[in-house]
Amino acid sequence: MSKTYKIKKVIVKTEYKVLAALLIILAGGLVLLPKYEKNSGIKxxxxxxxxxxxxxxxxxxxxxxxxxxxxxxxxxxxxxxxxxxxxxxxxxxxxxxxxxxxxxxxxxxxxxxxxxxxxxxxxxxxxxxxxxxxxxxxxxxxxxxxxxxxxxxxxIINPKEPKVTEPELAFKQYDFRKAAGMYFGVGNNKTTTTKVKPKKVIKLTKKKKKVAEGGC
Amino acid sequence: MGPLIPNGIIPPEWNFVIAILIGIVFGFTLEASGFSSSRKIVGTFYGYDFAVLKVFFTAALVAMIGVYYMDYLELVNIEELFVLPTYTWSAITGGVFMGLGFVLGGFCPGTTLCAAAIGKIDAMATMLGIFIGIFIFSELYDFIEPLFDSSYLGRITISDSLGISPYWFIFLFAILAVITFYVVDVIRKRVKKVFY
The missing domain is CATH 3.40.250.10 (Rhodanese-like domain)
Structure with missing residues (x-):
């Protein structure tokens, strides 16, 4: 065996050892690295x-x-x-x-x-x-x-009636809401929302005829 | 930051372009390192050449270490990487068939294409065999399906199923790889040399 061949053989052999050591060191580095809690979810x-x-x-x-x-x-x-x-x-x-x-x-x-x-x-x-x-x-x-x-x-359940001056879109929306309200079982909410006003009882009190006081 | 395509850093239209480029480099490297020779590949089974085993072990190890360092530096989010779902028994059965084909034909699927590309007739025959195999599998699918879908474990990794930290697993894997390399070298020296 020539001398150069021997040297080459040594280099090849040690090269593999170096590579193997490198892999183990890098893998060991992962174990030794300080761990930290990562942000989960979006940034x-x-x-x-x-x-x-x-x-x-x-x-x-x-x-x-x-x-x-x-x-x-x-x-x-x-x-x-x-x-x-x-x-x-x-x-x-x-x-x-x-x-x-x-x-x-x-x-x-x-x-x-x-x-x-x-x-x-x-x-x-x-x-x-x-x-x-x-x-x-x-x-x-x-x-x-x-x-x-x-x-x-x-x-949806209790929609407000739009004012007369409001655009047509508002009325359409109101119609949709009323219909949706009916779908969800509220019924014609116009009648449910109008309160029955208590009748005004006008008490009639007879004016007592006052006895004329005094006089001229 | 990564993975680059799912996170929109590289537009998804580039997917196939990048795949083709990587494929070309992969094929070139396979051919350049002599993997298109079936004698070299089956050497793993007969014990006179362990290049295939060493290459795949090293590739897995380098990729593992690289991905986990990149994950640590937040260059790649490891949670977003694709993990192939595990079906235990179908994987084992498939592995046995793959190994049989490996030692019979002297090629694995990638190297078949590589060797066919440089004009090896046995590789072309193996390619034909692959297509016949696919055809038979498709025709028998109804019959095979129970085995094919059984023992589904989900998208798990080895460190998940063993319940150990992936970092320790990589470290143990690296030591195992180096020991394997040493052992197969000893075996190779004892087996009668084959010139090819």
């Missing part, structure tokens, strides 16, 4: 942008329309407490109280691609909080009912 910058955007809001008219047309993509979620949900809620709504939004049971409802999820509460504040939690986790297709159930009551 803070995009979260702030999402919060400012009003795209998440959906009006009561839109929801009423979707419910009446039986939109199969609609999933209503009531984020109020269980007692409130039991006393009244929207038809076919699912109850996920605000504190349970991030629990593993509710993830199947919120983190999915099939449905448009609409969150609602009495106003939109709790629903907004739930939306923020979901948005931060990167869940898609989550919306908030603008104004919540109070707005639902004021617009």
């Amino acid at each position: 803070p910058e995009s979260f702030l942008l999402n919060i400012m955007s009003t795209e998440r809001y959906i009006t009561t008219d839109q929801i009423a329309d979707k419910i009446i047309k039986q939109d199969p993509n609609l999933l209503l979620i009531d984020v109020r407490k269980k007692e409130d949900y039991d006393s009244f809620s929207l038809p076919n709504a699912v109850n996920i109280p605000l504190e349970d939004v991030l629990s593993s049971d509710s993830e199947a409802y919120l983190n999915q691609d099939e449905y448009d999820v609409v969150l609602f509460s009495n106003d939109n504040f709790y629903a907004d909080q739930a939306w923020q939690l979901c948005n931060r986790m990167g869940y898609k297709h989550i919306y908030v009912l603008k104004g919540g159930l109070n707005e639902w009551f004021n617009t």
